[in-house]
Amino acid sequence: MKANQIPVGPFHPLLEEAEYFELKVDGETVVDIDMEIGWMHRGHEYISEMKTFTQSIYLVERICGICSTSHPIACVHAIEDIDNIEIPLRARYIRTLIGELERIHSHLLWLGLAGHFIGYDTLWMWAWKYREPVLEMFEIISGNRNHYGMMRVGGVGRDVDPEKIPTLYKHLDLIEKKMVMIAKAAKDDPVLRSRLKGVGILTHAAAVAYCAVGPTARASGVPGDIRKDEPTDAYDLVDFNRIVLQNGDVYDKLVVRVLETIESIKIVRQCLDKLKTVPGPVLNNVKEISPGEGIGRYEAPRGEVFHYIRSDGSNRPIRHKVRAPSYVNIPTFTASCKGIPIADALITLASVDPCYCCTERSLKIIDKNHDPQSIDLLKLSREKTEQIRRKIHGN
Amino acid sequence: MAEVEQFIKDMKPKISNIIEKKRRLYFNVNNKHLREVADYLFNKLGCRLSTATAMEMYHGLEILYHFSLDKAGQYFCPRIVITDKKHPKVDSITNIIEGAIWIEREMYDLWGIEFVGHPCMEELLTLHHPQGLQRPLRFKEGA
Numbered sequence: 001m002k003a004n005q006i007p008v009g010p011f012h013p014l015l016e017e018a019e020y021f022e023l024k025v026d027g028e029t030v031v032d033i034d035m036e037i038g039w040m041h042r043g044h045e046y047i048s049e050m051k052t053f054t055q056s057i058y059l060v061e062r063i064c065g066i067c068s069t070s071h072p073i074a075c076v077h078a079i080e081d082i083d084n085i086e087i088p089l090r091a092r093y094i095r096t097l098i099g100e101l102e103r104i105h106s107h108l109l110w111l112g113l114a115g116h117f118i119g120y121d122t123l124w125m126w127a128w129k130y131r132e133p134v135l136e137m138f139e140i141i142s143g144n145r146n147h148y149g150m151m152r153v154g155g156v157g158r159d160v161d162p163e164k165i166p167t168l169y170k171h172l173d174l175i176e177k178k179m180v181m182i183a184k185a186a187k188d189d190p191v192l193r194s195r196l197k198g199v200g201i202l203t204h205a206a207a208v209a210y211c212a213v214g215p216t217a218r219a220s221g222v223p224g225d226i227r228k229d230e231p232t233d234a235y236d237l238v239d240f241n242r243i244v245l246q247n248g249d250v251y252d253k254l255v256v257r258v259l260e261t262i263e264s265i266k267i268v269r270q271c272l273d274k275l276k277t278v279p280g281p282v283l284n285n286v287k288e289i290s291p292g293e294g295i296g297r298y299e300a301p302r303g304e305v306f307h308y309i310r311s312d313g314s315n316r317p318i319r320h321k322v323r324a325p326s327y328v329n330i331p332t333f334t335a336s337c338k339g340i341p342i343a344d345a346l347i348t349l350a351s352v353d354p355c356y357c358c359t360e361r362s363l364k365i366i367d368k369n370h371d372p373q374s375i376d377l378l379k380l381s382r383e384k385t386e387q388i389r390r391k392i393h394g395n
Numbered sequence: 396m397a398e399v400e401q402f403i404k405d406m407k408p409k410i411s412n413i414i415e416k417k418r419r420l421y422f423n424v425n426n427k428h429l430r431e432v433a434d435y436l437f438n439k440l441g442c443r444l445s446t447a448t449a450m451e452m453y454h455g456l457e458i459l460y461h462f463s464l465d466k467a468g469q470y471f472c473p474r475i476v477i478t479d480k481k482h483p484k485v486d487s488i489t490n491i492i493e494g495a496i497w498i499e500r501e502m503y504d505l506w507g508i509e510f511v512g513h514p515c516m517e518e519l520l521t522l523h524h525p526q527g528l529q530r531p532l533r534f535k536e537g538a
Contacts (some may be wrong), residue, residue: 037497037502038520084417088487211443211494222467224443230468232417295461295470297445297456304460308448320446328446 003031006342007351010039010272019354021333023345030345033337035330048320050158053289053311057151060307063322065146066109069102070300071307071322072151073091075231077296080151082289087233088275090275091155091282096234097140097271098150099298100264104175104386105322106301107257107264110353111186116252117347118195119382123186130178133171138247139160140164140171160275168272178267183258191389196251199340200348203248206335214303215256216329216352221249226299238270248336250344257353289313300325302353326354346377398440398467406432410473423461425471426485432473433488436462442471444492449502451534456483456506477508487513505532 002022009016012024019038024032044063048056071096078226080087087095108131115123135145141160142148150156160168186192201337202212207220217224223244226233240263245252291313303325310319337348399420401415409428414421425430435496436442443460451459455478462471477483487510489495499510500519510516518524521531 012404036522038518038522043531078504081419083417208443209493211445211492213443226462226465226468229465266533293421295472297463304445304463306445310450310458319448321446327497328494331494 006365006377010036019330021349022336023342025342026162028341028343030337030340030342033333034357038140045320045322047321049317052315052319053153053161056317057153060148060322061147061149061151063324066106067102067300067302067305069098069150070298070305071324072299073099073233074296074300074305074307075309075320076151076153077298078294078309079289079296081294081296082292082309082311083219083286083294085284085286087155088281090159090278090280092234092237093271093274093278094150094156094160094282097155097160098138098156099139099233099276100267100271101134101137101141103264103267103301104261105131105138105180106353107261108134108179110257110301110350111182111254114250114347114350117350117378117381119385120192120193123182126178126182126185130182134174137168137171139142140167144300152283153289154286155281157283159282161279162276165272165276169269172265172268174270176262179258179265183262186258187255190392192387194388194392195385196254196347196381197249198247199250199344200351201247201249202332202336204246206332207248210335211328211330212303212329212332212352213325214252214300215260216303217330218244218334219240219252219256221246224304226297226304232298236273237274238267240264240267244378249348251318251367253309253351257370271378289315302326303335314395330354342377343380344383369387396462396469399469399471402435402440402471406435411516412474418468419470419472421472421474422494424475426475426477429473429475430488431489433460433462434491436464436471439491440464440471441466444488444494444498445470447495447498447502449481449508449532451506451507451532454478455480456508457509458485458502460488483508484511485509486511489513504530505530506530507533 006023006025008021010020012097012260022034023030048059051059057072057075060075061068063071064221108127112124112127139145142150150158159376202220207222208215225242228242243259245256289311291311293310296309297304305324307320309317312318410422410424412423442464442533445461445463447458447460455476458475460473497519500514502508503516504518504520
């Protein structure tokens with residue numbers, strides 16, 4: 001039987017960046033998937049070669065709106081790797097603080113969207129409500145809710161005002177209390193468990209073959225976490241656990257992110273404790289970058305962000321390579337989407353946390369056995385959750 | 396580090412220009428040994444292919460692969476130099492590492508490097524762009 005095709009994208013609510021997926025379906029089952037990227041190629045690598053090292057940091061901050069500090073951290077790591085530049089202790093704690101706050105708000109954002117896709121709008125509203133205090137913490141620290149402009153070669157550009165630390169603790173206490181509540185609700189809910197358990201499994205072998213990173217890989221038993229494997233900044237000075245699960249399904253990806261958020265709160269608290277006592281400065285004066293090459297990486301909320309910089313001794317890079325985690329995680333759909341029902345395709349695609357955008361598109365397909373009809377993947381996904389809810393709780 | 400020493404010992408005749416830095420190992424490899432080196436790093440050592448960086452220099456095109464040995468926080472970076480800038484060709488490593496499919500397609504797209512043995516050698520980012528354009532990241536003629 002010839003498979004029908006269902007297009008998802010290039011503009012769709014589950015995709016922040018415009019990307020195109022073509023689901024090949026036989027009846028209700030997805031039998032294959034095609035992916036096309038390149039709808040938003042913005043030429044950052046080329047532009048960076050025309051900027052100074054300092055300007056490049058600001059440029060790469062604009063690659064992603066959600067994990068906007070991961071690229072600058074990886075970028076400064078790459079530049080510092082060329083000359084083995086050391087940074088002050090206080091700056092190491094501040095970098096770690098900013099990176100972990102970003103992980104909390106990114107995971108909460110994903111949790112909310114995942115809830116929305118399967119018809120759990122309460123989870124969505126909770127997660128996004130308690131993401132707000134995180135953004136307020138960013139505003140207190142950097143003056144911005146996003147694009148913080150904190151990273152510099154040799155340290156950070158702005159110190160954390162000690163007078164503001166009590167306010168930051170207050171916000172963190174609230175986030176921790178609510179996060180524990182959300183984690184319990186998400187993990188113990190029988191409907192959520194039935195809806196996500198065993199859905200969109202990425203096996204350990206497939207995760208290794210596709211070189212997957214971040215929570216996508218750790219939910220499949222691949223333990224890679226740059227914060228533990230190559231600890232930079234203050235990651236070797238703080239205590240936290242590496243979260244690794246084995247099943248590779250959407251439920252495990254959710255649990256990995258929820259548990260990581262709680263670990264991140266622990267790290268933020270330790271950084272704030274240290275910032276009360278560790279003295280400055282926060283920036284070493286770096287005047288020149290020698291000719292050479294450097295690799296910088298950072299464990300972004302979605303996985304390893306990779307930057308490679310080559311310098312010829314001038315004030316700008318002659319090559320700047322950037323690889324974001326979604327680039328290696330999205331091809332895993334080839335393995336995780338095959339054999340699943342259409343109603344599960346949406347949450348499986350969303351489970352690797354590709355970037356999201358706000359445009360929804362109704363899809364038209366033509367089935368030779370039926371009249372042309374409109375298929376709404378979001379509606380299908382939510383209807384399946386409702387069926388499970390009725391089965392468990394009754395009407 | 397034991398893995399680095401063992402790798403250099405095993406691959407010594409096949410690699411050259413070895414540069415060792417803290418947690419980084421850069422070295423040159425010929426095209427005929429690329430698959431063997433990739434197989435060693437991926438299957439024997441258990442490295443993950445982070446990505447590969449292509450760049451154009453005056454002496455030719457370079458591809459620098461980035462293999463990450465996560466358990467040790469170590470990078471192995473084999474470098475290939477292609478002197479034929481008009482028809483650059485390299486063996487594909489996709490039969491060893493499925494994760495290299497997009498990485499090689501992107502280098503074909505932006506630099507015009509052909510990967511021999513790739514299952515789907517077509518543009519990744521500019522598939523629907525007008526045909527006949529120069530590869531976007533190659534030196535412009537006369538520059």
